[in-house]
Amino acid sequence: MTETTTRQVTFDVRRYEPGTDAEPHWESHRIDVLPGMTVLDGLWKVKELSAPSLAWRSSCRMGICGSCGMLINGRPRLACNTQIAELKSDVVAVAPLPNFSIIKDLVPDLRPMFETHRELMPYLIRDDVEEQDDPTREYWQTPHELEHYLQFSYCIKCGCCMAACPTVATDPQYAGPMPLGQAQRYDADSRDGGFAQRREALSGGRGPWRCHFAGECSQVCPKGVDPAKAIQLMKGEMVADLLRLRKRRAPAPLVEPPKGPRREEIPAAPERTVTEA
């Protein structure tokens, strides 16, 4: 806080221009850094002063959108969530997230991850389709039941865990920490009834059995989601299911409609703005 002077920092940026470059290469830029600047701020400065064609993905600047995952000084992190000062180095090396293909410069191709994510059905699976399409009430859930999955629901799908995972480093069949963590997020939800369906979707080499708890995904997760924990809990549940020790439960029912007369000070719900297509 007391430091007010600028200092010079070298930004080593890994560049790759599709169609032109055969291989990615490193490029050095020296910039002035003010206290409080993030790596993302530094990249903007590099782009403004010396590398106008430098490409990366970013949006919210506050660790919510999950766009700016990058390999910063060897560790996958969010550029907007990483202070240059916290790196304690005069060199900031920025490369695209490994284990994803590079689209350009620092832009990884996250599509395979999202495809797997979708295939593992990250949504409530229930029989009452009409209620889900056109909800009338809430599903019943206690605060305690919420805790079973709340931590995993903080995932912002930035892909840092996938870049850190040693299995993903060699095995494209393995689903990886993000999709598996999100599958567990719904398996652990008391409103969900899709355990058996997801179990089938997880068969083969993509399932949690390729995780050997190297623990990197949880170490690098910028949101404290702890995918490694989700995956181990998933394995425990699936083995319990195999041994017929898993408690079966029906998906949580709808809450009872309120009884008694409506209190006058509560305004009526607004008119529907969306009608059936």
Add this chain to the structure above:
Amino acid sequence: MRDRTLWTWHIGAGLVILVLLGLHMTIMHLSATLGFLGVADAEPTEWASVAARAGSLFFTLTYVLLLGAALYHGFYGFRNILMELDPGRTLRRVIDVGLSVVGLALFAFGTWAALAAPGAATMGG
């Protein structure tokens, strides 16, 4: 869900190995420790000791159990490593069939060696 079943057996086999191989290592290599415990024994690799163990039903049975558990655990682990190297479709099949055949052959051979030893408990002599 074959992978789930294979993995669960892998863990189960690991437990069996933990007990039996721990026992095996102690008997074979930690003679001084056994001496401290008052279970002083002859040199375990002398023929007399080998023949004595071969004549014991307990040792014969646990040898075969340990052989099977260790082969399964080891070959499943090896298969894991190979599969994570992302082999092609055909190669995956070759690995699966190859490791199963080699593992079963080693099991058959090892079981024969355990049962056929002169004076073995199962030979009725």
Add this chain to the structure above:
Amino acid sequence: MQTRARPNRLGIRGWVVGGRWGFERYLYTLHRLSGLGLLAYFVMHIFVTSTRAIGPESWDQAMSAVSGPLFAVGEYLVFAAFAFHAVNGIRLGAIELGFAVGRPIEPVYPYETSVGRQRRLARAVLMIAFVVAVWGGLDFFAWK
């Protein structure tokens, strides 16, 4: 997308040179290496000890073929690898069945992870494996 994206997978480098943090990553590597070593030894061991099925002469012949200081050290390495693989295996079993990772918690910065939660267990693994390996070393080589 007109141009095909360029592959950027770490490959085996990603297994071995994590180069990053957690020492669990190195336990993972060591578990694989010790497992492969034990498997290789075990297959040889089956062949060497199967000589007992033929009779005392072939057994004694096989035993004299694998005697000497070099084999003694090799056997000790197998013992040490077993000590590590077994103790670390207990840790992994407890973790991978969901017992030692804790329950889901509210992520409040600074984040507490399952990796941090089992770290004491991981340290204990190294300590116990070390003690067993040293004990075995004394029994192998010193307490004759």
